[in-house]
Amino acid sequence: MTPLEMKRRKLRGGGNKITPQRIAILKAIDGIHSQFTPQELHRKLSAEHPEIGLVTVYRTLKLLAKSGLVCLMGNIGRSQSYARGPQQHHHHLICAGCDMVVDIPTCGLDELEKRLAHETGFTISRHHLEFTGLCRNCQAVSAGGLV
């Protein structure tokens, strides 16, 4: 089963319909390795699918995030951002130059989490960890003096 088919199946399982818009959006997301805002995704889509409205992109991203088919990230400027990514617990390494997102599957925070819960009396239900830096490309660019 192709990745796309798995995603279709997951959507259908949730009682959602498979529409041409949703397929186009899923495919587009697969080709993006950075984090992106709904507006950016819409801009990219509009070349091949000018008929897909911005509102649909907003709605579909929300649906995909709820279905675990896309990652809801923090904000870029004022805009919410998303990234292609696995639904299981993971973290992100983000390039401040090009917004590329690298998934980090390992998470060694369980012990710290337990200790904090013990020390503070909180019950801790989740955490969010995110590293920011420069990818190899962007390091080269800034070293090259294109300032």
Place this chain on the structure above:
Amino acid sequence: MTPLEMKRRKLRGGGNKITPQRIAILKAIDGIHSQFTPQELHRKLSAEHPEIGLVTVYRTLKLLAKSGLVCLMGNIGRSQSYARGPQQHHHHLICAGCDMVVDIPTCGLDELEKRLAHETGFTISRHHLEFTGLCRNCQAVSAGGLV
């Protein structure tokens, strides 16, 4: 030197003026142990200082964050949020029930950061870690069935 005085000094050092509005805002922040949005802070201020406008609260929070006198946090819903807190590197434990913020001074992520940098070729300049859960109070409330 009182904490307030240290903050005044830091502001002046940056070439900023000490205005009654800024003092009122600094004092108000000192009394808030949760994260808060500019609007929430403005609401709290308006009891004693109805003359301070929302725009000034926005501007002042931005200034204080830049000066390291307040912590810029993530978003609560659509709003940016801030929290009283130290300027040096630290993390946060946030209660989802009451938005209380506990500062976590320890950070054991240096090694993971180094390893990631090595594995990915990134240079990593910072990270953001945030735990979410329920404080003792809010646990009691939800256990008490006040749903």
Place this chain on the structure above:
DNA sequence: ATCCAGTTGAAAAGGATTTTCAACTACAGA
């Protein structure tokens, strides 16, 4: 082929934040 709940796009509404601008004021220097 039919039907209907879910989906769509455009426009409008809703909110948060920033910009604009004229009036004001903290404070350095005289």
Place this chain on the structure above:
DNA sequence: TCTGTAGTTGAAAATCCTTTTCAACTGGAT
């Protein structure tokens, strides 16, 4: 203390991002 000025303020307007509304449309079950 007085003055000049650069920084600050508040209200309104402008800007953005996001959601809601609603009538038309459609996927897919029967």
